[in-house]
Amino acid sequence: MLPNRWNLPDLGFGVGLRSVHYDYILENFPPVDWFEVISENYLSQGGYSFYALEKIRERYPIVTHGVSLSIGSTDPLNFTYLERLKRLADLMDTPWVSDHICWTGVNGRNTHDLLPILYTEETLGHIVKRIRTIQDFLGRRVVLENVSTYVEFAASTMPEWEFIARMAEDADCGLLLDVNNVFVSAFNHNFDAKEFIDAIPADRICQYHLAGHTHKGTHIIDTHSDHVVEGVWELYRYAYSRSGGRATLLEWDEDIPSFEVVHAEALKARAYRDNAHAEGAGSGSAIVSTQKSEQQLLHAFANEYD
Numbered sequence: 001m002l003p004n005r006w007n008l009p010d011l012g013f014g015v016g017l018r019s020v021h022y023d024y025i026l027e028n029f030p031p032v033d034w035f036e037v038i039s040e041n042y043l044s045q046g047g048y049s050f051y052a053l054e055k056i057r058e059r060y061p062i063v064t065h066g067v068s069l070s071i072g073s074t075d076p077l078n079f080t081y082l083e084r085l086k087r088l089a090d091l092m093d094t095p096w097v098s099d100h101i102c103w104t105g106v107n108g109r110n111t112h113d114l115l116p117i118l119y120t121e122e123t124l125g126h127i128v129k130r131i132r133t134i135q136d137f138l139g140r141r142v143v144l145e146n147v148s149t150y151v152e153f154a155a156s157t158m159p160e161w162e163f164i165a166r167m168a169e170d171a172d173c174g175l176l177l178d179v180n181n182v183f184v185s186a187f188n189h190n191f192d193a194k195e196f197i198d199a200i201p202a203d204r205i206c207q208y209h210l211a212g213h214t215h216k217g218t219h220i221i222d223t224h225s226d227h228v229v230e231g232v233w234e235l236y237r238y239a240y241s242r243s244g245g246r247a248t249l250l251e252w253d254e255d256i257p258s259f260e261v262v263h264a265e266a267l268k269a270r271a272y273r274d275n276a277h278a279e280g281a282g283s284g285s286a287i288v289s290t291q292k293s294e295q296q297l298l299h300a301f302a303n304e305y306d
Protein backbone atom coordinates (compact mmCIF):
# COMPACT_ATOMS: atom_id res chain seq x y z
CA MET A 1 0.00 0.00 0.00
CA LEU A 2 1.41 3.35 -1.00
CA PRO A 3 0.35 6.76 0.24
CA ASN A 4 -0.17 9.25 -2.54
CA ARG A 5 3.00 11.19 -3.10
CA TRP A 6 1.64 14.49 -1.79
CA ASN A 7 0.00 13.06 1.33
CA LEU A 8 -3.33 14.40 0.17
CA PRO A 9 -6.02 13.20 2.57
CA ASP A 10 -8.04 10.00 2.26
CA LEU A 11 -11.42 11.65 2.80
CA GLY A 12 -13.30 8.36 3.13
CA PHE A 13 -16.50 7.55 1.24
CA GLY A 14 -18.27 10.48 -0.35
CA VAL A 15 -21.22 11.24 -2.56
CA GLY A 16 -21.57 13.59 -5.51
CA LEU A 17 -23.68 16.54 -4.34
CA ARG A 18 -26.86 16.88 -6.44
CA SER A 19 -29.50 19.58 -6.09
CA VAL A 20 -32.34 17.07 -5.52
CA HIS A 21 -30.69 16.18 -2.21
CA TYR A 22 -30.06 19.73 -0.87
CA ASP A 23 -33.13 19.84 1.34
CA TYR A 24 -32.57 16.37 2.77
CA ILE A 25 -28.92 17.13 3.57
CA LEU A 26 -29.68 20.50 5.14
CA GLU A 27 -32.43 19.03 7.28
CA ASN A 28 -30.64 15.84 8.35
CA PHE A 29 -26.88 16.38 7.94
CA PRO A 30 -26.40 12.65 7.21
CA PRO A 31 -23.22 10.85 8.30
CA VAL A 32 -21.45 11.04 4.93
CA ASP A 33 -17.67 11.60 4.88
CA TRP A 34 -17.43 14.23 2.14
CA PHE A 35 -19.02 15.69 -0.99
CA GLU A 36 -17.77 16.29 -4.49
CA VAL A 37 -19.38 19.20 -6.36
CA ILE A 38 -19.51 20.00 -10.07
CA SER A 39 -17.50 23.24 -10.14
CA GLU A 40 -19.45 24.84 -12.97
CA ASN A 41 -22.70 24.76 -10.94
CA TYR A 42 -21.24 27.12 -8.33
CA LEU A 43 -18.94 29.49 -10.23
CA SER A 44 -21.44 32.36 -10.08
CA GLN A 45 -21.54 32.03 -6.29
CA GLY A 46 -25.18 32.97 -6.11
CA GLY A 47 -28.69 31.62 -5.66
CA TYR A 48 -30.04 28.81 -3.53
CA SER A 49 -27.46 26.34 -4.85
CA PHE A 50 -24.57 28.36 -3.51
CA TYR A 51 -26.37 29.04 -0.25
CA ALA A 52 -26.86 25.27 0.17
CA LEU A 53 -23.24 24.60 -0.69
CA GLU A 54 -21.98 27.11 1.86
CA LYS A 55 -24.15 25.51 4.56
CA ILE A 56 -22.93 22.04 3.59
CA ARG A 57 -19.33 23.26 3.54
CA GLU A 58 -19.65 24.19 7.20
CA ARG A 59 -20.04 20.49 8.07
CA TYR A 60 -18.29 18.46 5.36
CA PRO A 61 -15.10 18.51 3.26
CA ILE A 62 -15.81 19.59 -0.33
CA VAL A 63 -13.83 18.68 -3.45
CA THR A 64 -14.44 20.58 -6.69
CA HIS A 65 -14.83 18.50 -9.87
CA GLY A 66 -14.97 20.34 -13.19
CA VAL A 67 -16.25 19.49 -16.65
CA SER A 68 -14.98 22.49 -18.65
CA LEU A 69 -11.20 22.50 -18.39
CA SER A 70 -10.97 20.97 -21.88
CA ILE A 71 -7.34 20.09 -21.29
CA GLY A 72 -7.01 18.38 -24.68
CA SER A 73 -8.41 21.21 -26.79
CA THR A 74 -6.25 23.36 -29.06
CA ASP A 75 -8.15 26.45 -27.89
CA PRO A 76 -6.10 28.69 -25.59
CA LEU A 77 -6.65 28.15 -21.87
CA ASN A 78 -9.63 30.11 -20.59
CA PHE A 79 -8.20 32.22 -17.76
CA THR A 80 -11.57 33.81 -17.00
CA TYR A 81 -12.87 30.34 -16.19
CA LEU A 82 -9.70 29.49 -14.28
CA GLU A 83 -9.93 32.64 -12.17
CA ARG A 84 -13.50 31.78 -11.17
CA LEU A 85 -12.48 28.20 -10.48
CA LYS A 86 -9.62 29.38 -8.29
CA ARG A 87 -11.97 31.60 -6.30
CA LEU A 88 -14.36 28.68 -5.72
CA ALA A 89 -11.50 26.31 -4.82
CA ASP A 90 -10.17 28.84 -2.32
CA LEU A 91 -13.60 29.40 -0.78
CA MET A 92 -14.22 25.65 -0.43
CA ASP A 93 -10.61 25.00 0.57
CA THR A 94 -10.70 21.98 -1.71
CA PRO A 95 -7.68 19.68 -1.19
CA TRP A 96 -7.30 19.28 -4.96
CA VAL A 97 -9.06 20.39 -8.15
CA SER A 98 -10.21 17.67 -10.51
CA ASP A 99 -11.39 17.52 -14.11
CA HIS A 100 -11.20 15.08 -17.04
CA ILE A 101 -8.63 13.86 -19.57
CA CYS A 102 -10.60 14.93 -22.62
CA TRP A 103 -11.56 17.90 -24.72
CA THR A 104 -15.01 19.47 -24.67
CA GLY A 105 -14.91 21.84 -27.62
CA VAL A 106 -12.91 23.91 -30.06
CA ASN A 107 -13.07 27.38 -31.61
CA GLY A 108 -14.84 28.65 -28.50
CA ARG A 109 -17.70 26.17 -28.80
CA ASN A 110 -18.55 23.86 -25.91
CA THR A 111 -20.11 20.51 -26.89
CA HIS A 112 -20.81 19.68 -23.22
CA ASP A 113 -19.39 16.23 -23.92
CA LEU A 114 -16.19 14.67 -22.60
CA LEU A 115 -14.58 13.78 -25.94
CA PRO A 116 -11.74 11.26 -26.41
CA ILE A 117 -8.16 12.29 -26.99
CA LEU A 118 -5.71 11.27 -29.71
CA TYR A 119 -2.95 9.43 -27.85
CA THR A 120 0.25 10.65 -29.52
CA GLU A 121 3.52 12.30 -28.47
CA GLU A 122 2.27 15.63 -29.82
CA THR A 123 -0.94 15.53 -27.77
CA LEU A 124 1.02 14.46 -24.72
CA GLY A 125 3.39 17.44 -24.97
CA HIS A 126 0.46 19.81 -25.50
CA ILE A 127 -1.52 18.57 -22.52
CA VAL A 128 1.45 18.35 -20.15
CA LYS A 129 2.30 21.99 -20.80
CA ARG A 130 -1.29 23.04 -20.12
CA ILE A 131 -1.55 21.04 -16.89
CA ARG A 132 1.64 22.63 -15.56
CA THR A 133 0.33 26.12 -16.34
CA ILE A 134 -3.04 25.40 -14.69
CA GLN A 135 -1.46 23.85 -11.61
CA ASP A 136 0.77 26.89 -11.13
CA PHE A 137 -2.16 29.26 -11.66
CA LEU A 138 -4.52 27.50 -9.25
CA GLY A 139 -1.88 26.85 -6.62
CA ARG A 140 -3.41 23.43 -6.01
CA ARG A 141 -2.77 19.92 -7.24
CA VAL A 142 -4.67 19.20 -10.45
CA VAL A 143 -6.14 15.69 -10.48
CA LEU A 144 -7.35 14.33 -13.82
CA GLU A 145 -9.84 11.56 -14.52
CA ASN A 146 -9.95 8.91 -17.24
CA VAL A 147 -13.24 9.13 -19.16
CA SER A 148 -15.56 6.54 -20.70
CA THR A 149 -15.24 6.44 -24.49
CA TYR A 150 -17.23 4.93 -27.33
CA VAL A 151 -14.91 5.65 -30.27
CA GLU A 152 -11.15 6.00 -30.49
CA PHE A 153 -8.67 7.48 -32.95
CA ALA A 154 -7.05 5.04 -35.40
CA ALA A 155 -4.05 7.42 -35.46
CA SER A 156 -3.23 6.96 -31.75
CA THR A 157 0.30 5.63 -31.25
CA MET A 158 0.00 4.40 -27.65
CA PRO A 159 -2.72 2.90 -25.43
CA GLU A 160 -4.75 5.14 -23.13
CA TRP A 161 -3.12 3.78 -19.96
CA GLU A 162 0.39 4.54 -21.24
CA PHE A 163 -0.70 8.06 -22.20
CA ILE A 164 -2.21 8.69 -18.74
CA ALA A 165 0.81 7.32 -16.88
CA ARG A 166 3.25 9.43 -18.89
CA MET A 167 1.04 12.50 -18.68
CA ALA A 168 0.87 12.27 -14.88
CA GLU A 169 4.63 11.84 -14.53
CA ASP A 170 5.59 14.57 -17.00
CA ALA A 171 3.05 17.11 -15.69
CA ASP A 172 3.50 16.08 -12.05
CA CYS A 173 -0.27 15.95 -11.60
CA GLY A 174 -2.58 13.63 -9.67
CA LEU A 175 -5.02 11.09 -11.07
CA LEU A 176 -8.66 10.37 -10.38
CA LEU A 177 -9.17 6.74 -11.32
CA ASP A 178 -12.78 6.15 -12.34
CA VAL A 179 -13.00 2.36 -12.22
CA ASN A 180 -16.44 2.34 -13.85
CA ASN A 181 -14.97 4.29 -16.78
CA VAL A 182 -12.15 1.75 -17.07
CA PHE A 183 -14.74 -1.05 -17.07
CA VAL A 184 -16.92 0.72 -19.69
CA SER A 185 -14.03 1.57 -22.04
CA ALA A 186 -12.49 -1.91 -21.62
CA PHE A 187 -15.73 -3.47 -22.83
CA ASN A 188 -16.28 -0.94 -25.62
CA HIS A 189 -12.73 -1.22 -26.97
CA ASN A 190 -12.01 -4.81 -25.95
CA PHE A 191 -8.97 -4.29 -23.73
CA ASP A 192 -8.05 -5.80 -20.35
CA ALA A 193 -9.22 -3.52 -17.54
CA LYS A 194 -6.60 -4.89 -15.15
CA GLU A 195 -3.83 -4.14 -17.65
CA PHE A 196 -5.07 -0.53 -17.63
CA ILE A 197 -5.02 -0.37 -13.82
CA ASP A 198 -1.62 -2.06 -13.56
CA ALA A 199 -0.12 0.70 -15.73
CA ILE A 200 -1.42 3.58 -13.61
CA PRO A 201 1.14 4.92 -11.09
CA ALA A 202 -0.56 4.14 -7.77
CA ASP A 203 1.18 6.92 -5.85
CA ARG A 204 -0.41 9.49 -8.18
CA ILE A 205 -3.97 8.27 -7.59
CA CYS A 206 -5.63 10.80 -5.29
CA GLN A 207 -9.24 9.73 -5.68
CA TYR A 208 -11.53 6.99 -7.00
CA HIS A 209 -14.88 7.29 -8.75
CA LEU A 210 -17.56 4.62 -8.78
CA ALA A 211 -20.83 4.71 -10.72
CA GLY A 212 -23.48 2.63 -12.43
CA HIS A 213 -23.79 2.24 -16.19
CA THR A 214 -26.19 0.94 -18.84
CA HIS A 215 -25.27 -2.23 -20.72
CA LYS A 216 -26.67 -2.25 -24.25
CA GLY A 217 -25.33 -5.68 -25.23
CA THR A 218 -22.91 -4.51 -27.91
CA HIS A 219 -21.61 -1.56 -25.89
CA ILE A 220 -21.88 0.08 -22.47
CA ILE A 221 -22.98 3.67 -21.87
CA ASP A 222 -21.68 5.57 -18.84
CA THR A 223 -25.06 6.78 -17.61
CA HIS A 224 -24.53 7.04 -13.82
CA SER A 225 -28.14 5.91 -13.56
CA ASP A 226 -28.00 2.74 -11.49
CA HIS A 227 -26.22 0.70 -8.83
CA VAL A 228 -22.56 -0.20 -9.35
CA VAL A 229 -22.24 -3.62 -11.04
CA GLU A 230 -20.27 -6.49 -9.52
CA GLY A 231 -17.48 -6.29 -12.13
CA VAL A 232 -16.81 -2.66 -11.24
CA TRP A 233 -16.71 -3.45 -7.51
CA GLU A 234 -14.18 -6.19 -8.22
CA LEU A 235 -12.10 -3.77 -10.27
CA TYR A 236 -12.25 -1.24 -7.42
CA ARG A 237 -11.02 -3.88 -4.98
CA TYR A 238 -8.21 -4.74 -7.38
CA ALA A 239 -7.18 -1.10 -7.83
CA TYR A 240 -7.42 -0.43 -4.12
CA SER A 241 -5.13 -3.36 -3.34
CA ARG A 242 -2.43 -1.48 -5.30
CA SER A 243 -3.01 2.01 -3.91
CA GLY A 244 -4.43 1.76 -0.42
CA GLY A 245 -6.32 4.61 1.24
CA ARG A 246 -7.80 7.02 -1.26
CA ALA A 247 -10.87 9.23 -1.18
CA THR A 248 -13.70 7.34 -2.90
CA LEU A 249 -16.76 8.91 -4.45
CA LEU A 250 -20.05 7.52 -5.75
CA GLU A 251 -21.59 9.35 -8.73
CA TRP A 252 -25.34 9.08 -9.49
CA ASP A 253 -26.69 11.52 -12.09
CA GLU A 254 -29.80 10.07 -13.72
CA ASP A 255 -32.86 8.48 -12.11
CA ILE A 256 -31.39 9.69 -8.84
CA PRO A 257 -32.87 7.80 -5.86
CA SER A 258 -33.15 9.05 -2.27
CA PHE A 259 -30.00 10.25 -0.53
CA GLU A 260 -29.98 7.17 1.73
CA VAL A 261 -29.83 4.85 -1.28
CA VAL A 262 -26.96 6.79 -2.89
CA HIS A 263 -25.07 6.94 0.39
CA ALA A 264 -25.57 3.21 1.04
CA GLU A 265 -24.14 2.50 -2.41
CA ALA A 266 -21.08 4.62 -1.61
CA LEU A 267 -20.54 2.78 1.68
CA LYS A 268 -20.43 -0.60 -0.06
CA ALA A 269 -16.95 0.52 -1.15
CA ARG A 270 -15.75 0.17 2.43
CA ALA A 271 -16.24 -3.60 2.32
CA TYR A 272 -14.26 -3.92 -0.91
CA ARG A 273 -11.51 -1.72 0.47
CA ASP A 274 -11.26 -3.77 3.67
CA ASN A 275 -11.22 -6.89 1.57
CA ALA A 276 -8.39 -5.51 -0.58
CA HIS A 277 -6.40 -4.78 2.57
CA ALA A 278 -7.03 -8.23 4.02
CA GLU A 279 -6.43 -10.42 1.01
CA GLY A 280 -4.48 -8.49 -1.62
CA ALA A 281 -5.23 -8.59 -5.36
CA GLY A 282 -6.23 -11.67 -7.27
CA SER A 283 -7.70 -13.87 -4.53
CA GLY A 284 -10.49 -16.10 -5.77
CA SER A 285 -12.23 -16.15 -2.39
CA ALA A 286 -12.31 -12.37 -2.19
CA ILE A 287 -15.81 -11.83 -3.50
CA VAL A 288 -17.56 -14.28 -1.17
CA SER A 289 -16.12 -12.72 1.96
CA THR A 290 -16.71 -9.23 0.56
CA GLN A 291 -20.40 -9.95 0.13
CA LYS A 292 -20.64 -11.07 3.73
CA SER A 293 -19.01 -7.96 5.09
CA GLU A 294 -21.06 -5.80 2.74
CA GLN A 295 -24.22 -7.14 4.37
CA GLN A 296 -22.83 -6.40 7.80
CA LEU A 297 -21.88 -2.97 6.63
CA LEU A 298 -25.35 -2.21 5.33
CA HIS A 299 -26.81 -3.20 8.67
CA ALA A 300 -24.41 -0.84 10.38
CA PHE A 301 -25.37 1.84 7.89
CA ALA A 302 -29.08 1.36 8.62
CA ASN A 303 -28.34 1.78 12.31
CA GLU A 304 -26.50 5.03 11.65
CA TYR A 305 -29.66 6.41 10.03
CA ASP A 306 -32.00 5.25 12.76
Ligand SMILES: [Fe+2]
Binding pocket: 145, 178, 181, 209, 251
Ligand atom coordinates in the same frame (compact mmCIF):
# COMPACT_ATOMS: atom_id res chain seq x y z
FE1 LIG B 1 -16.23 9.85 -12.93
